[in-house]
Amino acid sequence: MTKLKILEFPDPRLRTKAALVEEVDDELRKFMSDLFEIMYAAPGIGLAATQVDVHKRLFVCDVSTDKSAPLVFINPEILEKEGTTVTDEGCLSVPGYYEEVERAEHVKVQFLDRDGESVEMQTDGLLAVCIQHEIDHLNGKLFVDYLSEAKRQRIRKKLVKERRQQAAVVL
Numbered sequence: 001m002t003k004l005k006i007l008e009f010p011d012p013r014l015r016t017k018a019a020l021v022e023e024v025d026d027e028l029r030k031f032m033s034d035l036f037e038i039m040y041a042a043p044g045i046g047l048a049a050t051q052v053d054v055h056k057r058l059f060v061c062d063v064s065t066d067k068s069a070p071l072v073f074i075n076p077e078i079l080e081k082e083g084t085t086v087t088d089e090g091c092l093s094v095p096g097y098y099e100e101v102e103r104a105e106h107v108k109v110q111f112l113d114r115d116g117e118s119v120e121m122q123t124d125g126l127l128a129v130c131i132q133h134e135i136d137h138l139n140g141k142l143f144v145d146y147l148s149e150a151k152r153q154r155i156r157k158k159l160v161k162e163r164r165q166q167a168a169v170v171l
């Protein structure tokens with residue numbers, strides 16, 4: 001079992017801009033397996049390194065319903081975007097909240113795979129939304145940043161309160 005824990009909004013470490021991965025080696029592959037383990041256990045369909053306080057540009061995702069499509073994206077970069085789509089999004093770092101976010105419908109993305117090979121992928125639907133959401137994490141951005149200030153503050157207050165209650169000792 002991994003010791004990594006998911007950071008939760010409004011933890012300031014989620015605002016860190018991740019650095020480029022310089023080498024895809026076994027240590028990094030081990031870390032990616034840990035990310036999959038945490039993501040599947042959560043459960044979630046995407047998890048960025050930033051969310052477990054590792055500030056490297058990579059994320060994992062699997063938009064299938066049976067864990068059959070694991071994908072890793074290292075140093076991902078969106079080359080093209082087209083169209084718009086609105087999705088009810090949630091985030092493992094903002095537990096319990098789901099809000100509509102507008103993003104590009106189609107994306108063309110370039111990244112390194114788990115062997116360090118450069119790949120170009122064109123995709124749409126849920127995977128395209130997931131890629132944009134996770135790349136935002138690597139840039140220190142959260143889906144709540146797309147909401148109004150009032151809504152974001154309301155979520156922040158509730159999460160801080162919930163966490164205080166969880167941490168409290170009841171005598």
Ligand code: ZN
Nearest residue numbers: 090091092093
């Ligand atoms: Zn997220």
